[in-house]
Amino acid sequence: MQKVTIGFLGCGNIGSGVWKLISDFRYEFAHRHQLEITVKKILVRDVTKPRGFSLPEGVLTDRAEDVLEDSEIQIVMEFLGGEYPATSYILQALHNGKTVVTANKVALALHWHELQAEAVRQQVGLYYEASVCGAIPVIDVLQHSLGANRIDKLYGIINGTTNYILSRMAETGLPYEQVLQEAQQLGLAEPDPASDVEGLDAAYKLSIMASLAFHGRVTFPKVYREGITRVTDQDIAFGREMGLVLKLLAIAKRTGNQVEVRVHPTFLPKSHPLARVDGSFNAVYLHGHACQEMMLQGRGAGDMPTASALVSDLIRAATASVHQHPTFRNTEQPDPSLDFSQNWVTRYYLRLSCSDSVGVLARVSDCFAKENISIATMVQKDTGMPGRVTIVLTTHAAPELALQHAIHALDTQICRVESVIRVEE
């Protein structure tokens, strides 16, 4: 029997889930893996706070060094979240020769190069399956199971909060603010929802996934990002009439060395496998040159699904003879061999508010024609407001810059652009 002593950094929902899963899995650790896991120290802010489960005397501590400096602790599991102090703690643990298992997407997205360099230097492991999409093993699949692929496309629904909000808006027809409030009351959105609804959370995760998929560092600032705060129930309804479903999509595409990495509200045809991923589910859909299409779907958040990834990583960490690391050049800067483009080619949905006068449609069409953008559908809607009409149009595939030019060329006196939503297939 191999004895493994571990420490936790944090003991909120996820830490509690990990504690429960480890406690509950003693028999399996012993009989499947000949492992005996002892949690020696758990760093918390307040050692007196009731935890809802019993911990042995002396396990809780509010001193980080009790975990980071204890020479008996071989593996540190981190679920504090956020950039600091988590990043410093992880670095220190690695520096002290401890393998780290983390769920921290922010630390990884922003400091991966430092963390990996330190882990390599100390010949210890760094495991982070839980940092992206909870229980869904997208890290391992990208890194190993699809090792013989050039991945040219990855689409993800990787933020449960925004997917819940958009699904609920589609289901109920209610406006964004009201559904957000409902999600906050249900505990599905944070009191300060910015990280989710502004697309930050998805962008952190996408920078990690895209780095593995493209085998080169895709840094967080390289991810183009728009959140869902300006999404209207009206656009969702108009989209539905055209057979489109709105998702906050994380997109990574590669053509040769040109890559595009972006998070924004996106219409998908309702026949797309991702269009049916509703509520708090996560899913990643990808295409590789050998594997072709693949989709992984599951619980992307929640204490037990995240604990599933963390404890599975713990088993790997404890049973590995040599710790493996991604083989791409993991640097602070974006990989120089990747050419990051913001002039992607996609289809667009636009909602325009126009004055109801002769020749407006022709002038709108003209602006797009001048940029060589072909209009796929155009519908004029009655607004109920005298003198104004709503025009909903979709384009064929067009470059982003051309689209932006066309929009800026529209005469704001007669035509206001209310929404621009990209349409993927």
Add this chain to the structure above:
Amino acid sequence: MQKVTIGFLGCGNIGSGVWKLISDFRYEFAHRHQLEITVKKILVRDVTKPRGFSLPEGVLTDRAEDVLEDSEIQIVMEFLGGEYPATSYILQALHNGKTVVTANKVALALHWHELQAEAVRQQVGLYYEASVCGAIPVIDVLQHSLGANRIDKLYGIINGTTNYILSRMAETGLPYEQVLQEAQQLGLAEPDPASDVEGLDAAYKLSIMASLAFHGRVTFPKVYREGITRVTDQDIAFGREMGLVLKLLAIAKRTGNQVEVRVHPTFLPKSHPLARVDGSFNAVYLHGHACQEMMLQGRGAGDMPTASALVSDLIRAATASVHQHPTFRNTEQPDPSLDFSQNWVTRYYLRLSCSDSVGVLARVSDCFAKENISIATMVQKDTGMPGRVTIVLTTHAAPELALQHAIHALDTQICRVESVIRVEE
């Protein structure tokens, strides 16, 4: 740069795909993994047969020992398929100290214990991701990514041929025989389709997946099996009216030590994620106590998707410092701690052909009531045949044995059972 010399057993569609993928991936092998892969020998039946791609002089051989006995060859990739001689070749390669990467579900399902024992004895690797569901990494996910889970339910659509046939039948309303012929003409079904349509292929794969999921050997004969040869377009149409979709489902369930492992035509509600997996796609849907629901979907067959799994395994095999093996007790006999039941509890769909006489419905209902089986829906259809009616009924959840008793108790003079199809949720 690490030089790895490998040999192939077989060079049909899959072998050709692997050759192409390896040739095409030289740059990535070198730059990502510092590997230089040389294919030294390829065993084929006929060395003179044109292959559609050029091979270096002297690589093809019709003598197995040129691969198995060559001391330079470190890794043997096997895609002969079938039980023999593949199993003997794999054993011999392992015995000679070579790591084996295989796509052979039959060899694995029937001889896993021998193969693993020999690999452990010789301290070499045995890799078989490609044996189940092509590119979909279900082996690795069950073995590692869900390592901290007790998996209690696994549903798979794991045979593309039957899924194509059932999808086409549902789409066109055509009868089984005609759709089978069409599939054969398109190369989607073998000239002798028995292995697919009788459920053998799915049962081999399920025995492998269930062993990993339940962490105990589930041998092939323990898999209950019914094929799709008796499926009628009529049942598919009646099912559709009730919101049900017919799939050849591979099912593994566990409650405590009691397990059920079965492959048979199954109705699923159309809202189930698997109900939308059409055509030649494969998918595995599972539930674990920590990860909760998860689904993996992709290309389960085809030369490049299978090559994706084989070459990804090749990279693992070539870069592993120690080869890992499943940690369950891998024996010839079913795991004694698993209690295999054929008296599962599920819902049923039945189509009965009855004489159109007073009291028939009451007598049918009575047979089910005597076995304590509760009827959920019952519809009488006009057959157009004077004196006969068709009764379509579904039951609430009931034990298999009770259902069989009820069926046998029906008076065959007045009522013939035309179809019995299990309904899962």
